[in-house]
Every structure is written in C-alpha cells, then in structure tokens.
Amino acid sequence: MAKPKKQPRPRAETPKGFRDYFGxxxxxxxxxxxxxxxxxxxxxxxxxxxxxVETVEALGKFLPDVDRPNEGVFAWQEGEEDGRGDWLALxxxxxxxxxxxxxxxxxxxxxxxxxxxxxxxxxxxxxxxxxxxxxxxxxxxxxxxxxxxxxxxxxxxxxxxxxxxxxxxxxxxxxxxxxxxxxxxxxxxxxxxxxxxxxxxxxxxxxxxxxxxxxxxxxxxxxxxxxxxxxxxxxxxxxxxxxxxxxxxxxxxxxxxxxxxxxxxxxxxxxxxxxxxxxxxxxxxxxxxxxxxxxxxxxxxxxxxxxxxxxxxxxxxxxxxxxxxxxxxxxxxxxxxxxxxxxxxxxxxxxxxxxxxxxxxxxxxxxxxxxKGQAGAEAQGPVVVTVMDRARMADYQAMVGELRAAGIRAEVYLGNPKNFGNQLKYADRRGSPAAVIAGEDEFQRGMVQVKDLILGAKIAENATLEEWKERPSQVEVPRGDLVATLREILDGTP
Amino acid sequence: MAKPKKQPRPRAETPKGFRDYFGxxxxxxxxxxxxxxxxxxxxxxxxxxxxxVETVEALGKFLPDVDRPNEGVFAWQEGEEDGRGDWLALxxxxxxxxxxxxxxxxxxxxxxxxxxxxxxxxxxxxxxxxxxxxxxxxxxxxxxxxxxxxxxxxxxxxxxxxxxxxxxxxxxxxxxxxxxxxxxxxxxxxxxxxxxxxxxxxxxxxxxxxxxxxxxxxxxxxxxxxxxxxxxxxxxxxxxxxxxxxxxxxxxxxxxxxxxxxxxxxxxxxxxxxxxxxxxxxxxxxxxxxxxxxxxxxxxxxxxxxxxxxxxxxxxxxxxxxxxxxxxxxxxxxxxxxxxxxxxxxxxxxxxxxxxxxxxxxxxxxxxxxxKGQAGAEAQGPVVVTVMDRARMADYQAMVGELRAAGIRAEVYLGNPKNFGNQLKYADRRGSPAAVIAGEDEFQRGMVQVKDLILGAKIAENATLEEWKERPSQVEVPRGDLVATLREILDGTP
The missing domain is CATH 3.30.930.10 (Bira Bifunctional Protein; Domain 2)
Structure with missing residues (x-):
C-alpha cells in the first residue's frame, strides 16, 4: 500500500448542506x-x-444512459475502480x-x-x-x-x-x-x-x-x-x-x-x-x-x-x-x-x-x-460538583454517585480545577441548576456549600429583591443533607 | 433529458451486507x-x-494517491462527472x-x-x-x-x-x-x-x-x-x-x-x-x-x-x-x-x-x-376487528376507535373480507390476542362475539382441557362491554 503524503490539516466542517444537532x-x-x-x-x-443504503435499481432513480446517477440521490458504485459492481445510493x-x-x-x-x-x-x-x-x-x-x-x-x-x-x-x-x-x-x-x-x-x-x-x-x-x-x-x-x-x-x-x-x-x-x-x-x-x-x-x-x-x-x-x-x-x-x-x-x-x-x-x-412555545423546557444541565482540592476527587465522585443514585443529573468538574471562576462559568454554560462546593475546611466540619444557580438566573430575569432575600443563593448544609438540599432546589420549593 | 430505456424489473433486494429490521x-x-x-x-x-455524511478529509481515510477512497468507507465525489467536488463518505x-x-x-x-x-x-x-x-x-x-x-x-x-x-x-x-x-x-x-x-x-x-x-x-x-x-x-x-x-x-x-x-x-x-x-x-x-x-x-x-x-x-x-x-x-x-x-x-x-x-x-x-431470555416479551399484535359485513365498516371503525381510546392496540381487518377464514389467519399471523366478530345478527341484537386467541395459543402449548373448559375461547357480550371484555383477556384474568 502506498504511503499517504503529508497533508495540510483537514477542515473541521460538515459537508455543505449537512448539520449537527446538539442536546x-x-x-x-x-x-x-x-x-x-x-x-x-x-x-x-x-x-x-x-x-x-439501497441499490439504485431498487430506488428506481437510475437513468441507464448517464454514467452515474445524480438525479437527487447520493450514489456510488460498488467495488474497485473497475466499476463492475452495483450502483448503491442513500x-x-x-x-x-x-x-x-x-x-x-x-x-x-x-x-x-x-x-x-x-x-x-x-x-x-x-x-x-x-x-x-x-x-x-x-x-x-x-x-x-x-x-x-x-x-x-x-x-x-x-x-x-x-x-x-x-x-x-x-x-x-x-x-x-x-x-x-x-x-x-x-x-x-x-x-x-x-x-x-x-x-x-x-x-x-x-x-x-x-x-x-x-x-x-x-x-x-x-x-x-x-x-x-x-x-x-x-x-x-x-x-x-x-x-x-x-x-x-x-x-x-x-x-x-x-x-x-x-x-x-x-x-x-x-x-x-x-x-x-x-x-x-x-x-x-x-x-x-x-x-x-x-x-x-x-x-x-x-x-x-x-x-x-x-x-x-x-x-x-x-x-x-x-x-x-x-x-x-x-x-x-x-x-x-x-x-x-x-x-x-x-x-x-x-x-x-x-x-x-x-x-x-x-x-x-x-x-x-x-x-407555539411548546417545545418543552430547555433541557436542564447537571448539578456540578466543583473541585476545590484535587486530592479529594474520590469524595467528589462519591457525592455525584449519591446524587445520581437519587435520580439527580450530576457531574464532577473534570477540567483543570485551578481557576475556580472557570468552574462556575462552566456550570453556567451547562445550564446547571446548582453547584456544590467543598474544600478542606468543609470536609473537616462535615459540611458542603450549595450554590443555587436557578435563583441567580431568575433574579437576572424578573425576580424581586425580596424573593432573593428569602432564598439565599448559597447555603451551607451538613454533608448528609446534600441530596435533600438539591432536591429542594430542583423542585423549586424554597 | 434523455428518456430512460425500457428496463427489466428491478430486483427487490437489499444491497449485499445490508438488512431490514422488523417489528x-x-x-x-x-x-x-x-x-x-x-x-x-x-x-x-x-x-x-x-x-x-462527512467529508473524507474530515474522516481522515483518504489516500491522496488513489483515485477514490475505498479503504473501509462508502465514499463518492460531490458534483457532476467533472469530478471537481469534495469526496464525501458515510x-x-x-x-x-x-x-x-x-x-x-x-x-x-x-x-x-x-x-x-x-x-x-x-x-x-x-x-x-x-x-x-x-x-x-x-x-x-x-x-x-x-x-x-x-x-x-x-x-x-x-x-x-x-x-x-x-x-x-x-x-x-x-x-x-x-x-x-x-x-x-x-x-x-x-x-x-x-x-x-x-x-x-x-x-x-x-x-x-x-x-x-x-x-x-x-x-x-x-x-x-x-x-x-x-x-x-x-x-x-x-x-x-x-x-x-x-x-x-x-x-x-x-x-x-x-x-x-x-x-x-x-x-x-x-x-x-x-x-x-x-x-x-x-x-x-x-x-x-x-x-x-x-x-x-x-x-x-x-x-x-x-x-x-x-x-x-x-x-x-x-x-x-x-x-x-x-x-x-x-x-x-x-x-x-x-x-x-x-x-x-x-x-x-x-x-x-x-x-x-x-x-x-x-x-x-x-x-x-x-x-439470557431477557429480550422482553414478543411484541403483542393488535386486537383484530373482523369484517362480516362491508356495509358496517363505520361501525367496525367505531369499535377500534373505542379500543384505541382505552389504550388497547386494535385495527379493523382491511384486506378482502370475503373469506372469513383468511381474516382469522391474518389475526394469527399478527400475533393478535383476540378477534372481534359482529355480523348483521349481532348488530340487531346489540351484541359482539369476542374470540380469545391467547387462550388458543396457550392450549396449543401446554394448557389442560380443564383450563380450556373454564375459559371459553369465544364469548358473546353486549356491545357496551367490548372494551371491558378485551381488557380482561389482555390482562390474562379470566
């Protein structure tokens, strides 16, 4: 087999007329x-x-007097360049x-x-x-x-x-x-x-x-x-x-x-x-x-x-x-x-x-x-458990494990944890309802911080300052209350 | 555009290596x-x-020194026979x-x-x-x-x-x-x-x-x-x-x-x-x-x-x-x-x-x-409402309408109704749990016949004659009891 020549970088593009669908x-x-x-x-x-894939013959789009079918279908010929195989098409x-x-x-x-x-x-x-x-x-x-x-x-x-x-x-x-x-x-x-x-x-x-x-x-x-x-x-x-x-x-x-x-x-x-x-x-x-x-x-x-x-x-x-x-x-x-x-x-x-x-x-x-505005709610992002201390990764994983077992969509932040602001930006980009924060201090005291990101978004939209006061955007709760606290936030009941 | 020549009948076949999936x-x-x-x-x-569909370039399978990519992908070239377009592939x-x-x-x-x-x-x-x-x-x-x-x-x-x-x-x-x-x-x-x-x-x-x-x-x-x-x-x-x-x-x-x-x-x-x-x-x-x-x-x-x-x-x-x-x-x-x-x-x-x-x-x-035998039950066929009298089609349609509204999979037999045996053979082939039968006589009296096809299959398998006697394979019920009767059969409770 011939060796491929060194090529320029390929373009990262869908073919013309095709697209990707997300989330x-x-x-x-x-x-x-x-x-x-x-x-x-x-x-x-x-x-x-x-x-x-069908044979062009079965699709019925093949004109026998042209070299290849190109009337509205994507078609190619089976086999090698000798061209003796069936024409196939999508x-x-x-x-x-x-x-x-x-x-x-x-x-x-x-x-x-x-x-x-x-x-x-x-x-x-x-x-x-x-x-x-x-x-x-x-x-x-x-x-x-x-x-x-x-x-x-x-x-x-x-x-x-x-x-x-x-x-x-x-x-x-x-x-x-x-x-x-x-x-x-x-x-x-x-x-x-x-x-x-x-x-x-x-x-x-x-x-x-x-x-x-x-x-x-x-x-x-x-x-x-x-x-x-x-x-x-x-x-x-x-x-x-x-x-x-x-x-x-x-x-x-x-x-x-x-x-x-x-x-x-x-x-x-x-x-x-x-x-x-x-x-x-x-x-x-x-x-x-x-x-x-x-x-x-x-x-x-x-x-x-x-x-x-x-x-x-x-x-x-x-x-x-x-x-x-x-x-x-x-x-x-x-x-x-x-x-x-x-x-x-x-x-x-x-x-x-x-x-x-x-x-x-x-x-x-x-x-x-x-x-009609009936597309259904925008899919909710996962609860993001942030990483304050890399050495505690097993503890963070245990948290998301508990949340998932309780049916709550959740993930640990797996990017570079050095810049904590980036972790919260990530949670925002993901449409996360809440972020969980725990550093060495919280672990020592058996507590976790839970940051309510739905509330933040609502305030940005139309909630009053009064509502904001009644529902703090960040609470510290005992580690054992993590699932219950997040369930409250996700259900929207303060 | 050239007129297509008269061709022999196309073969009704999937291309080699492809298949269809049913039910x-x-x-x-x-x-x-x-x-x-x-x-x-x-x-x-x-x-x-x-x-x-991706460009062959993006997939990275294109060898520049061969005419067309054929190393494991289905590929074709965009555009007309002039061949100046991108190579695309599945x-x-x-x-x-x-x-x-x-x-x-x-x-x-x-x-x-x-x-x-x-x-x-x-x-x-x-x-x-x-x-x-x-x-x-x-x-x-x-x-x-x-x-x-x-x-x-x-x-x-x-x-x-x-x-x-x-x-x-x-x-x-x-x-x-x-x-x-x-x-x-x-x-x-x-x-x-x-x-x-x-x-x-x-x-x-x-x-x-x-x-x-x-x-x-x-x-x-x-x-x-x-x-x-x-x-x-x-x-x-x-x-x-x-x-x-x-x-x-x-x-x-x-x-x-x-x-x-x-x-x-x-x-x-x-x-x-x-x-x-x-x-x-x-x-x-x-x-x-x-x-x-x-x-x-x-x-x-x-x-x-x-x-x-x-x-x-x-x-x-x-x-x-x-x-x-x-x-x-x-x-x-x-x-x-x-x-x-x-x-x-x-x-x-x-x-x-x-x-x-x-x-x-x-x-x-x-x-x-x-x-492992865990594929899930074989999908159940629909209740088949048979056609004894073409002129009563609207009544048969009303029956299946009621059954569907009650969440029961149901259809009217839409083939040629002349041979009634064919209608029951059809129900059998469909894996139907029951057939509904009503002719002019039943309509006059406000009744329908319901034929239990699950029972028939069970008897053919391993049920005893005793069970057969306790559960008749065909019952006549008032038209108003149609949904309830079928629900009983479908739930398997006699």
Whole structure:
C-alpha cells in the first residue's frame, strides 16, 4: 500500500448542506418520535427499519444512459475502480424502500401490511438556508388494502398523532382530496391530447402559489409572473377552463355542499363520480369515530402531489399564526401529507398492490411546537460538583454517585480545577441548576456549600429583591443533607 | 433529458451486507437505546447527532494517491462527472465525527464536553454471516478532561448502563488496563528499533487468540498456526520476552496484587510507573463510589485496541455462559470497549485535546439479552376487528376507535373480507390476542362475539382441557362491554 503524503490539516466542517444537532435538539426529536410511534403502534402499525443504503435499481432513480446517477440521490458504485459492481445510493425517502421491502418479504409479511418507519433520508440537492440534505421523515403506510377505510384510518391516526405531540384540537386541520375527482374533471373537459392534459395538471399544481385568478390566466392565454416574465398559458377557452376552476374552488360550507359541487364539476365522468363517492365514504367512516370536519375536511384545493397519487390525498395543516423571521404574522402551514399510490410495488413484481400512507415532516412539526412555545423546557444541565482540592476527587465522585443514585443529573468538574471562576462559568454554560462546593475546611466540619444557580438566573430575569432575600443563593448544609438540599432546589420549593 | 430505456424489473433486494429490521427488532433496540440515553444523561452527558455524511478529509481515510477512497468507507465525489467536488463518505464510527464536531464547534461547547451519540455507522467491508455493513453504535465520550477521573467515570457509567438494560450484577465485569504500562514494559525491554517494537505490539494483540504460550512462541522463534502455516516470530530471547509475558499475566488475586506485579513488569520505566499510578487512582475513585472489583477490575490481559489508545483502556465482558448455535456452552464475551485517545482532535487544530470514551456494541448487547431470555416479551399484535359485513365498516371503525381510546392496540381487518377464514389467519399471523366478530345478527341484537386467541395459543402449548373448559375461547357480550371484555383477556384474568 502506498504511503499517504503529508497533508495540510483537514477542515473541521460538515459537508455543505449537512448539520449537527446538539442536546435538546436531539432529545426533543427523539421524544416526539417515541410519542408518534406509540400512536402508530396503537393503530396496529409495526415498526420497520430498512437499511439506509439501497441499490439504485431498487430506488428506481437510475437513468441507464448517464454514467452515474445524480438525479437527487447520493450514489456510488460498488467495488474497485473497475466499476463492475452495483450502483448503491442513500434512500431519498421511506416509501421507495417500503416498496422494495414489501416486494422482497411479501411471503413473510401479513396482508394488509401496516408499517411505520422513522429515520433520516438524504437528498442530493442544492442546499439553501434552512434546506438540508439530510432530514428526518416519519411515515406510516398500509400496503395491500384497497378499501378507502385504510385512507380514513390514516387520517384519523394523523389527527391523533398531532394531538399526542401537543397540537391542540382546533390548531390543525386535515384536508382530503381525491385524484380520481381531478381525473373526472379532465375527462369531462374532453382534452384532445396527453400534452394538454399534462399542461393542465402542471397548472393545477401552481394553485397554491398563484390562486384562482392565476390558474384561470394560466389555463387561458398566460400571465406575467412576479419577476415580470410572461408565462405562456395552456390556451383553453374560458368555457373549457371552467370545470378545473369549479373543481379547485368547490369547497362548500360543509362536506355535503363540497361533495355536491364536486359532482357538478365532474359532470358525467364515472371516474369522477367514483372519486366523489370515495370522499363521501371517508367522511362517513371518520364521523363514525368522532372525527368531524373540525378535524378532517374534504377540500379540493389540496393539490400537492396530485400527480404522484392515484386516489385520496391528504394534507395536515397547522392553522395557528406564527410570527416569521421578519416579525410578520403568517399561518404555519403544512406539516404532513400523503395519499394512495397503487403502482409502487408493481415495478418489482408486476402485480399492482394498493397502498396508502402518510409522511410527517418531523423537523417542521418540531419547529411548529417551538413557535407555539411548546417545545418543552430547555433541557436542564447537571448539578456540578466543583473541585476545590484535587486530592479529594474520590469524595467528589462519591457525592455525584449519591446524587445520581437519587435520580439527580450530576457531574464532577473534570477540567483543570485551578481557576475556580472557570468552574462556575462552566456550570453556567451547562445550564446547571446548582453547584456544590467543598474544600478542606468543609470536609473537616462535615459540611458542603450549595450554590443555587436557578435563583441567580431568575433574579437576572424578573425576580424581586425580596424573593432573593428569602432564598439565599448559597447555603451551607451538613454533608448528609446534600441530596435533600438539591432536591429542594430542583423542585423549586424554597 | 434523455428518456430512460425500457428496463427489466428491478430486483427487490437489499444491497449485499445490508438488512431490514422488523417489528420487535426495531422497538427493542429503540427501548434499549432510550434506557442507555437516560443513564448517560444522568451522568451529565449531552446528546449529539452529527450528520451521517462527512467529508473524507474530515474522516481522515483518504489516500491522496488513489483515485477514490475505498479503504473501509462508502465514499463518492460531490458534483457532476467533472469530478471537481469534495469526496464525501458515510461515517464508519461515531468517534471520528466527534473529533470533527469538537474542532468545528469548540468555541460554543463547554470544556470538558461530555457527549453521547447513538446511531448507525457504515463499513465498506466484505459482508459475511452475521457481519453487516450497517450497524448501530452507542458512544459516550468526554473531551477536554485530562484527569483519569474521567476514565473512572466512564467505567462507572458503563457498569450502571449494563445493569439498567438488564445485565445483573455478577453477570458482567469491566476490565481496565493502561497503554502506558505497556509502553513502560517496552521501554524496560530496551528494544532497538521501531520495527521490532511494532512487531511486539502486533504480537500482544494476538494474546486473546493464542494465549500465553502462543505469545511466548511468537515473541521468540515463531509457531505453527491452526491452519498448519508457520508464523515467523519476532526473534527475542526468552529473557527479552519475559517482561511482556509478565505484563500480560500480571493479574493477581486483587487489584493491589495486580498493581504490584505490574510495577515489577515495568521495571525502572517512568512511563510504566505513571500508568500503574493511573490504574491505582481509577480503582480508588471507583471504590469510593461503591464500584468494587466485582464490577470493575484491573486486568492487564485486556489488549484490545491497545495500539489505538494512549492511556487507560476498558472492556466490558459478559461472564455468563450461553449456548452457541452448535449447542456448546461458551462465554458471551465483550459487549463494550473504550479508552483514552489524546490525539484525535489534533488532526484538525494542531492542539492535542485529551479525550476518553466508550462504545457499546448495541446489537451484541441485544443478542446477549435475548440469549439470557431477557429480550422482553414478543411484541403483542393488535386486537383484530373482523369484517362480516362491508356495509358496517363505520361501525367496525367505531369499535377500534373505542379500543384505541382505552389504550388497547386494535385495527379493523382491511384486506378482502370475503373469506372469513383468511381474516382469522391474518389475526394469527399478527400475533393478535383476540378477534372481534359482529355480523348483521349481532348488530340487531346489540351484541359482539369476542374470540380469545391467547387462550388458543396457550392450549396449543401446554394448557389442560380443564383450563380450556373454564375459559371459553369465544364469548358473546353486549356491545357496551367490548372494551371491558378485551381488557380482561389482555390482562390474562379470566
């Protein structure tokens, strides 16, 4: 093996678009995922953890006429430079691996197969502010259940999940739409060719951004976009465009009114009628379990992902206002979405397998809870036992041992103990509730000093001098009272 | 963009050396990691989740004179085929990323920095039976603490962790050794050149496999190995080899005896004496907290990783016997290891930063608990509400809604309901404790049938006919008693 050449020092940097997560960022996410897993489990979903690495072939992102796959995935070729091995890639979502897992293990899995999965996924995209190339997804899918009862179940579970993680009823709504209704609308329009159909679909996808008037213009002659560029339209007449607009704006005062509008928009299309029937059945099933339109509602303006899905689609939106980075109020928006996709497993087996599922944007949901001030208390630092006398290290260790045995987070200061001020600065940086101080004098007398650092922080914030006087910031207590004294400070009772 | 050619169906397979984890395999690991995290947290360690992807430069595995890094990591080059981007790779452990994180964020992190990390790591190695290329690690490290009090703390925490996950006291031992003692031995031997020193080190690393006589032969003239091949020895005389053997076999009846033997083995070497002093201090600190030699013991036969570490090293071994796949009893062996490494951050900053830590082999520890029969009960399947009448789907959904609200795992059968036998087979496959059955007749009368599937399984196992008679396998109860009836079955009280 060749000897490595002397190199300059490596840069201590994450790759572009990646980041590290520290302390409470990690534990809050872990706690939220555990809460979500409990809800999914109660609904009969089983955990699945597939490998992070898949063959590019299984992911289905490999274009055979380019040298290497680089369309959104991180990929590399197995083996040496001879390049004869499989192309492997990091998974870009949790749905493509589910299709592979189901196809591979279908003889050992129950049908229907309800599974949940949570973990990082990777996207080889240009990173931007707040856009990372590794992020968490948390999915639940039912494979092998053709009935819309499976879709209704996912919607109910999504509502339960949002409430379980701390989003109050009334602060969210799950909107349901159906790709079949849109197909019915397209049928009713009698568009002459696929190209025009695709152009209409692409235009509908812009509804979220450009609104009703924008879509109307884009279906017709076109419009100026925000940058001043002229965007050509699809070229439909007003009359031809009407069913699309009727579809997008068909939300009525209640589900019955919405369904009636939808049936109008799809005209004589059998597919469209089937889609409307499915939506009606989903609403009925959900209401039987107490999920009324205050939580799950039929809303044809949900267009996200309509191109990908084949039946019902759903999106969970948080309805409360937050203040954005520029101080303006805005709605938080979508935190989860999903729907029915019936062709994913077919790639592998040739057989169509019905499937429906939801993906929760874990990081967005955490951000929403933080914006609501419900992120949970900042993780408390440990009690720091300071080191006045190196020779007493065994005694300090015995103290933290006792504290930990009593369930109190605690540590001995293990940096250089020479500068005592540094030890207190360290405790401050750690967010410690208290510091314990004992030198030779205290050891001789069987006492310890306990410094209340919560109080110090509270005084700095808003406590009055009176409160300060009632609760001394440092007390000397007998060594035997150490645990009891700290418990008092941690419980906040003077 | 070129149009993809029509391809044959993709293979539904994980890449070689990767696997999927299902159900209880996932949840058991998650539960164990949560228990470990709680112990680490109580010791003042903070969570860190670094990105799975690092630059090859930061990992330090890139050989500049080969085209691509393939020494044990999965790596690829950023950017297009022009190949001008950074080389990126999946992390192969959690220590190299810690060094990068500490170097990158050292101004924002406390010193000492105690952190824990858990997650998958990837190795680009030849897979074998039971050897996977993605597996979990669970590490705790203290960066910036030069004192051996930090090493002692890690040992205490490791003991607490093993007990917290279910390894009883007496079923494990943590053995501690010190690289400095070995350095002292090498000094005392007065070896003439580095090559011979390295050869001695490599030989010592084989002690676990070949034992005392094997090491003696390999330090001298050499020996025949198990395959019949002759392995050349280092060429030392018996006298020269003696200190090494004295070191490896210096474990005495108690720590004091071991330390006395070690001081003999290192002769006049100052480094060796320092190493022995450190071991003595670790033992003293641990005993002050109640961790006696029944849990943590000085044992110079621990040689694993001596080459990598710079000071104390430790290894947790499970001491109970298990039965291997061929039915032979054997000791379970090592489940965790670690030690002090002081040069890792220096690569980035030029400054040596003392660090010590431990890595738990999560999958091995899970296997150990399973071998002890302590893996926890097989995860229970959901109550399955069967579908006798499709038109009653809303009623079935209302039933599972009630059960879930009562905290009972439950689902409606969502496959094709035509063949009722298939529904019961499904419940069986899911490990369901009970099935609920209600057709038009039951609905009319306000009743439901509840089929006890736990009982069925028990009878199949070992229950007597008497028990069977006392507890009917299927009961009809009023609809209003559904939750109470299932709770009785689930609690196992007739």
């Amino acid at each position: 409470a960022e990690v534990t809050r996410r872990a706690e939220m995922l555990a809460v979500i897993a409990r809800v999914y489990h109660r609904y009969g979903f089983d955990a699945l953890e597939s490998s992070a 998974r870009y979502d949790l749905t493509a691996p589910l299709a592979r897992v189901y196809a591979q293990h279908r003889n050992d899995l129950p049908t229907p197969y309800r599974r949940y999965a949570m973990g990082p996924v990777w996207r080889n995209e240009k990173p931007g502010p707040g856009r990372f190339r590794q992020f968490y997804q948390c999915d639940a899918d039912t494979v092998g259940a053709p009935s819309v009862a499976a879709d209704a179940e996912i919607c109910a579970m999504l509502a339960d999940t949002l409430e379980a993680v701390g989003i109050a009823r009334g602060d969210y709504v799950i909107r349901v739409n159906n790709r079949k209704v849109l197909n019915g609308v397209l049928e009713a329009m009698g568009l002459p060719d696929d190209a025009q159909r695709d152009a209409v679909l692409r235009t509908i996808d812009k509804f979220d951004k450009v609104g009703e008037a924008g879509v109307r213009a884009l279906l017709g002659k076109g419009r100026l976009d925000a940058s001043g560029a002229y965007i050509d339209g699809v070229g439909l007449s007003d009359g031809q465009a009407e069913p699309v607009l009727a579809f997008l704006t068909s939300k009525g005062a209640d589900n019955a009114a919405t369904l009636s509008n939808l049936r109008g928009a799809v005209g004589a299309s059998a597919t469209g009628a089937e889609g409307a029937d499915e939506l009606a059945e989903i609403a009925t099933l959900l209401e039987a379990q107490g999920y009324g339109p205050d939580r799950v509602v039929i809303d044809p303006s949900v267009v996200r992902g309509l191109g990908y899905y084949t039946g019902p689609v759903f999106e969970a939106e948080l309805t409360f206002e937050i203040t954005d980075e520029k101080g303006r109020p805005r709605q938080f928006g979508s935190v989860a979405g999903g729907g029915r996709y019936d062709d994913l497993v077919k790639r592998f087996t040739g057989q169509a397998v019905p499937a429906t599922g939801v993906s929760i944007g874990v990081d967005r949901l955490l951000a929403a809870l933080a914006a | 209880a395999e996932v949840t058991r690991r998650a539960e164990m990691l949560a228990v470990i995290a709680r112990v680490y947290h109580r010791y003042g360690f903070d969570a860190l989740e670094s990105s799975a 992390r192969y452990d959690l220590t190299a990323p810690l060094a990068r994180v500490y170097a990158q964020h050292r101004n924002d992190l406390p010193t000492p920095y105690r952190r824990y990390a858990m997650g998958p790591v990837w190795r680009n190695e030849k897979p074998g039976p039971g050897r996977f290329r993605q597996f979990y690690q669970c590490d705790a490290d203290t960066v910036g603490a030069p004192s051996v009090a930090a090493d002692a703390e890690i040992c205490a925490m490791l003991a607490d962790t093993l007990e917290a996950v279910g390894i009883a006291r007496g079923d494990y031992v943590i053995r501690v050794n010190n690289r400095k003692v070995l350095n002292g031995v090498l000094e005392a031997m007065g070896l003439p050149d580095d090559a011979q020193r390295d050869a001695v080190l490599r030989t010592i690393d084989k002690f676990d496999k070949v034992g005392e006589a094997g090491v003696r032969a390999l330090l001298g003239k050499g020996r025949l190995d198990a395959s019949g091949a002759y392995i050349d020895g280092v060429g030392l005389s018996d006298g020269q080899a003696e200190p090494v053997l004295a070191f490896l076999t210096s474990k005495g009846a108690d720590n004091a005896a071991t330390l006395s033997n070690l001081r003999g083995a290192v002769g006049a070497s100052a480094t060796g004496a320092e190493g022995a002093d450190e071991l003595a201090e670790i033992a003293t600190l641990l005993e002050a907290q109640g961790y006696g030699p029944d849990r943590v013991v000085i044992d110079p036969s621990v040689v694993r990783g001596l080459g990598y570490y710079t000071g104390p090293v430790f290894e947790a071994e499970l001491t109970f016997e298990i039965t291997d796949e061929k039915g032979r009893p054997r000791q379970f062996g090592s489940v965790a290891g670690g030690g002090r490494y002081d040069d890792l951050v220096k690569r980035f900053t030029g400054q040596a930063v003392p660090a010590t830590g431990v890595s738990i082999g999560v999958d091995r520890l899970l296997a150990a608990l399973a071998a």
